[in-house]
Structure formats: C-alpha cells, structure tokens
Amino acid sequence: MTQHVWGYLPEYEKERADILDAVDTVFGSGQLVLGKSVRSFEEEFAAYNGVAHCVGVDNGTNAIVLGLRALGIGPGDEVITVSNTAAPTVIAINAVGAVPVFVDIDPDTYLMDVGQVVAAITPRTRCLLPVHLYGQCVDMAPLKALAAEHGLVVLEDCAQAHGARHHGRIAGSMGDAAAFSFYPTKVLGAYGDGGATVSDDPAVDARLRRLRFYGMEDRYYVVETPGYNSRLDEVQAEILRRKLTRLDGYIERRRAIAARYAEAFAGTGIVTPKLAPGNDHVYYVYVVRHPRRDELIEALKAHDIHLNISYPWPVHEQEGFAHLGYAPDDLPVTSRVAKEIFSLPMYASLSDAEQERVIEKVLDVAGRL
Structure with a gap:
C-alpha cells in the first residue's frame, strides 16, 4: 500500500468520467477565472455548511490568512491555538504578523484543551483559533463563551473536518469565520490546491472578496486595501461542485x-x-x-x-x-x-x-x- 495510500488513484478510476467532464465544462465555458463554477461552488458549499457566505481561495493556508485579516487580526495580536496541528495553521498566523500562543491538548482526543485557554488570554489576545483535528470538532460552547466574555473573535480551522458536527452544528458554522482546505487528501479534496473561508457576516465576506483579489472591489486596478492573488481555480471549483454531492x-x-x-x-x-x-x-x-x-x-x-x-x-x-x-x-x-x-x-x-x-x-x- 504505497502510491494510493490516500486513495487518489482508486477514486479517480471510479469518478474519472465526471472529473474529466468537469474539466471540459470549464474549458468550454470561456470563463477560466472567478467564473460560474466558482460562484456556484461558493453558494453550494455555504449552503452545505449552513452559513450565508463562502469565498473560494487558492489553498487552505491562505483561507486562514485571509480569514484572520478579514477579522481584523494583524501585527502584534495574539492568537491562541494548538501546537498539535499541521504547520500551515501557525504559518498563517505568522503571515499576518500575529503571535501564535499555544495551549496543550486533551490526552484522549488530541484536540485543544479548552480548559487551558483562559490562562493563556492576555491583553494582546484577539483571536481563538480552534483546530478541528483529524475529523472531529473542538468543544466550542465554552470556547465561544470565553470569546464573548473577553471580546475575542473565533476562527475555526476546518481543514480536516468537512462535514463533521458538534452537538448538531456543522464544523465551520460555529465561529465568526472558518477556513477550509481542499488539498487532494482531504475529506472533500480537489485535484490540486484549493481552499475557502466561510462566514455569516456580510462585512467579513466583503473583506474576504477584496483580499483574495488584490484588495480590489469592482473596478480593476483600484485597490481599496492591499490584498492577495488568492483565487480558487475555476477547474478545481467545478470538480469540487461534483464531489460535494458525494x-x-x-x-x-x-x-x-x-x-x-x-x-x-x-x-x-x-x-x-x-x-x-x-x-x-x-x-x-x-x-x-x-x-x-x-x-x-x-x-x-x-x-x-x-x-x-x-x-x-x-x-x-x-x-x-x-x-x-x-x-x-x-x-x-x-x-x-x-x-x-x-x-x-x-x-x-x-x-x-x-x-x-x-x-x-x-x-x-x-x-x-
């Protein structure tokens, strides 16, 4: 069990006709960047996760980066998270100039030990970043209570938790925003890189859309705030649309x-x-x-x-x-x-x-x- 240890080749053989049809659909549409497939996937993925808005981006790391920036996190701010995670979680915090602060994990679930968070909060803390690791959710109720008490925002890292639920609430619907990865190995994986940031807040959604497109709103070359080139690829979006139904x-x-x-x-x-x-x-x-x-x-x-x-x-x-x-x-x-x-x-x-x-x-x- 070597090459297909994470299932790419068997999955591709089974779904090949649909995947290639997705590619042909995009190439024949004449819309190769931020077209119909991205818009449709954003609507469908938001609906699946029970949130109002979804912004497709180029990878899961930037989904966190843009999520943090859209929530107002920047240089010098402290973000409480865990060390038992993929490095990109922390790399994203570093990328916005914020400071990662670690708490330990529960010895049975390996998830954030929420009971340790309150002791880690300082006057510089601005964000709590729970990682829904391995496919199950952090205990969100006490975490959200702490956030409300201390005036903090919550960004969920859902890179490993597509479709997971916590007391009936789906991962990604419990914080101020949430970041997803569609790396090929994920529960919902693309055939290349991809990511998304979701939120119920229209103001956060608007900031995310500007940030992923250089910081521009409607007019090309008019930058409102410096952003990124961080767009979900149209082909990957169409593939993800098909796979979302499965x-x-x-x-x-x-x-x-x-x-x-x-x-x-x-x-x-x-x-x-x-x-x-x-x-x-x-x-x-x-x-x-x-x-x-x-x-x-x-x-x-x-x-x-x-x-x-x-x-x-x-x-x-x-x-x-x-x-x-x-x-x-x-x-x-x-x-x-x-x-x-x-x-x-x-x-x-x-x-x-x-x-x-x-x-x-x-x-x-x-x-x-």
Missing part, C-alpha cells in the same frame, strides 16, 4: 472503515480514537497510538504497508518556530502524544480486502513487539 457518501464510508478498525483493535495495545461528547467524526485520518510506534511502523514496511504520522513534530518543537520560545515540556501532552501517534490507511476508496490486510499485519507485528 461528500456525505465519502463520510459514510470513512465511518464504516473506522468502525472496523475500532472493532479489530479493541483490547489490544493499539489505542484507537476517542470520540468527544456530542461529536460526529468524519475520520479525515484514523490516528492511533502505540508505545513502540517507530518499531511498529518500521516492521510494517516489510509488508509494503507504509504509515504516516500526524504529526511527528509538534509546531512548538520545530526549528522554524524556535523564536516563540517554547520548550517541549511547556506542552507536555502534545510532546508525549507526538511520540506515539500514527495513522492507519483511511480513505473512502479503501477496499475491505485492503483494510483487512492492514489489520492482520498490524495485529501480527504489534503482537510480536
């Missing part, structure tokens, strides 16, 4: 795969994901733990099973963020978990036979460690 099916299949893993590894040394109260998980990745993770992963390579780690190096331990001044022990749960977690194959096109082989080999190898 998103719930992708999620259903992922949950079935997760259930089989949970049953197979119950009572073993493999610690399976814990579902937080009120959450409907979409299993973007299926993250498990084992105290001898590195040995287990290395042994499985002999069976052509190559597993990923999400994430082996917490952001606060990486050289590029040394200037933030964190030591590993400052976030003890994050640092400890990073030494044990790894991801089993998880994608909608994973076959039952492929999964059974993974389960068999993991149990065999783990049983001999």
Whole structure:
C-alpha cells in the first residue's frame, strides 16, 4: 500500500468520467477565472455548511490568512491555538504578523484543551483559533463563551473536518469565520490546491472578496486595501461542485472503515480514537497510538504497508518556530502524544480486502513487539 495510500488513484478510476467532464465544462465555458463554477461552488458549499457566505481561495493556508485579516487580526495580536496541528495553521498566523500562543491538548482526543485557554488570554489576545483535528470538532460552547466574555473573535480551522458536527452544528458554522482546505487528501479534496473561508457576516465576506483579489472591489486596478492573488481555480471549483454531492457518501464510508478498525483493535495495545461528547467524526485520518510506534511502523514496511504520522513534530518543537520560545515540556501532552501517534490507511476508496490486510499485519507485528 504505497502510491494510493490516500486513495487518489482508486477514486479517480471510479469518478474519472465526471472529473474529466468537469474539466471540459470549464474549458468550454470561456470563463477560466472567478467564473460560474466558482460562484456556484461558493453558494453550494455555504449552503452545505449552513452559513450565508463562502469565498473560494487558492489553498487552505491562505483561507486562514485571509480569514484572520478579514477579522481584523494583524501585527502584534495574539492568537491562541494548538501546537498539535499541521504547520500551515501557525504559518498563517505568522503571515499576518500575529503571535501564535499555544495551549496543550486533551490526552484522549488530541484536540485543544479548552480548559487551558483562559490562562493563556492576555491583553494582546484577539483571536481563538480552534483546530478541528483529524475529523472531529473542538468543544466550542465554552470556547465561544470565553470569546464573548473577553471580546475575542473565533476562527475555526476546518481543514480536516468537512462535514463533521458538534452537538448538531456543522464544523465551520460555529465561529465568526472558518477556513477550509481542499488539498487532494482531504475529506472533500480537489485535484490540486484549493481552499475557502466561510462566514455569516456580510462585512467579513466583503473583506474576504477584496483580499483574495488584490484588495480590489469592482473596478480593476483600484485597490481599496492591499490584498492577495488568492483565487480558487475555476477547474478545481467545478470538480469540487461534483464531489460535494458525494461528500456525505465519502463520510459514510470513512465511518464504516473506522468502525472496523475500532472493532479489530479493541483490547489490544493499539489505542484507537476517542470520540468527544456530542461529536460526529468524519475520520479525515484514523490516528492511533502505540508505545513502540517507530518499531511498529518500521516492521510494517516489510509488508509494503507504509504509515504516516500526524504529526511527528509538534509546531512548538520545530526549528522554524524556535523564536516563540517554547520548550517541549511547556506542552507536555502534545510532546508525549507526538511520540506515539500514527495513522492507519483511511480513505473512502479503501477496499475491505485492503483494510483487512492492514489489520492482520498490524495485529501480527504489534503482537510480536
């Protein structure tokens, strides 16, 4: 299980006719930049997420960058988030000149420990940035209560949580704005880069639309505020439109795969994901733990099973963020978990036979460690 470990090739074979028709539709439309496909996808994705507005952008990192700027976050402002995340979450904070402030994670779900947030708030704090990691949501009610009490904005990082729900609310509908990635591996993935920022606030929506198009409003070359060239590609938007109609099916299949893993590894040394109260998980990745993770992963390579780690190096331990001044022990749960977690194959096109082989080999190898 190497090249198609995240399911691109099997998915493409199954959906090839529709994907190529999407490409032909755009090329034949005469609208290659911010045309009908982008507008339609924005409307449809906003409706799916129960929000009023969606702005398609070029990637998930810039979805966060533009989201922060549209919410008024800039140089010197502090943004509270987690270190157990993909580096782009923090890179985006840095890109707007803000300062990332980390809190530790829950040892069972690996999500933001909301109970630690209040102690991290300072007079410079302006934003809370929860990461709905691995496919399930952070506990949003107490986080939003803190935001309201301290006059902070909330930007949800939903890059890994398309379709996830928290007490019935869909990811992306609970903050002041939310950022999504459509990188090919995502639950809703494009065939290249792509992203979107959503909001219920028309003023935030208007700022986002200016920011993604150089800072211009209606007239070309008239810049109202310096922005970016950060437009969702028309071809990717049309592909995403088609795939959006299949998103719930992708999620259903992922949950079935997760259930089989949970049953197979119950009572073993493999610690399976814990579902937080009120959450409907979409299993973007299926993250498990084992105290001898590195040995287990290395042994499985002999069976052509190559597993990923999400994430082996917490952001606060990486050289590029040394200037933030964190030591590993400052976030003890994050640092400890990073030494044990790894991801089993998880994608909608994973076959039952492929999964059974993974389960068999993991149990065999783990049983001999």
